Amino acid sequence: MKFNFLTLFPELIEVHMRSGVIGQAIKKNIIEFESVNPRFFTKDKHKTVDDVPYGGGDGMLMLAEVLEKSLQSILEPAQKSNQKVKTVYLSPQGRLFRQELITDFLNYDQINFVCGRYAGVDNRFVIKNNISEYSLGDYVLSGGELPALSMMDAIARKIPGVLGNQESSELDSFYEGLLEAPSFTRPGEWQGLDVPSVLISGHHARIKEWKEFMSVLVTLKKRPELLLYTQSKSAILLPSGRRISLIDVEAFYSSLSDKEKIVCGIQDMVIRGDEN
Ligand SMILES: C[S@@+](CC[C@H](N)C(=O)[O-])C[C@H]1O[C@@H](n2cnc3c(N)ncnc32)[C@H](O)[C@@H]1O
Incomplete structure (x- = not known):
């Protein structure tokens, strides 16, 4: 997949693209990127890319014409080679970008970010090109x-091969609509706080089950609004259609020691509050 950035500050893009898993994915040719600077498409000697807004108001606006030329410089070759392209304008007024929207982006060969x-x-530039607007948050x-x-x-994290074997996105937060279970590394005891014993047991089935229930509990505690329930409210409904019984979640919670609850940040929880 190719990512294009229409930006007046290509140096901001370069730094990120050279680092970490994204840098590795570029080296392996799994993803490509290009920065297109609208200033390159200006005609005047000052290389003007902005002007004052009609009707007054603070600040300057980027000119439709230079943005149009920048975008067409990417779209034309993509159209010739029948690439499937999506163009996005980053805007605080746009649709809030969320993990579940990524699946759709994976259908494209090229994504352009304005x-x-x-x-x-x-x-007019956004309207004329029918560009989708996406926001990172309400700020x-x-x-x-x-x-x-x-x-x-x-998006790149979901492209096969971008994450190495050791890093799977399947246990990340938002996978199956839940937050990730708390994680711990060495030492096993730090400042009087012990790593939950199941995680050092080597018992893979028990660890998997612990992580799944912990994900539910952490989501209930930190972001309860993310959870969907069955109509009877007796179970949590995951986006995949899978159900997790609240009686089972409660039984799991009761089985945890106080120390384990504290180290996971989930003490004093009421699981089936509505029914009690
Ligand atoms: C200072 S902002 C302009 C905000 C604009 N005057 C408004 O009130 O909607 C400059 C640029 O930053 C980007 N931007 C700012 N906040 C953003 C957000 N929450 N999500 C995505 N892009 C954002 C947009 O590309 C925007 O054009």
Whole structure:
């Protein structure tokens, strides 16, 4: 997959693309990227990319024409080679980007990220090209580069081969709609806090079960609004359609020692609050 960034600050993109798993994926040619600087498509000697907004208001807006030329410079070759392309404008007004939206992005050969700066872009550019707007969250950043890189990174992690064998995205938070179970590394005891014994037992089936129930408990504690329930409210309904009985979750919770609850940050929880 190829990721293109329309940006006035290509150096911000380069740094990220050279590091970590993304840098490795580029070296292995699993993903490609290109930065296109709208300034390159200006005609005047000052290389102007912005102008004042009609109707007044603070800040400057990026010009539709330079953005259009930048975008067409990427779209034309992609169309000639029948690439499936999606173009995104990063915007605080856009659809909130979430993990479950990634599956759709994986259907494309090329994703173009239009990174706004200043007070944003001339809206006609977005409308004319029917560009989807995506937001990273309900706050305003200075530019679209960080949200574009965040989206690219989250999408790339789901492309086969990007993560090495040791890093599986299947245990990450949001897999199956749940947060990840708490993680611990060496030493087994640190400042009086012990790693839950099951994790050092070597018993894979028990560890898997512990992680699954722990994921439910951590999600209930930290982000309860993420959970869906069956109509009877007797079970949690995962996006895959799988159900996890709340009686089982409660029994698992009762089986944990106080120390284990503390080290996992899940003490004093009421699991079936509605029914009690
Ligand atoms: C200062 S912002 C412009 C905000 C714009 N005036 C508004 O109120 O909607 C400059 C650029 O940063 C990017 N940006 C800012 N916040 C963002 C967010 N939450 N998600 C995605 N992009 C964002 C957009 O590309 C935007 O064009």
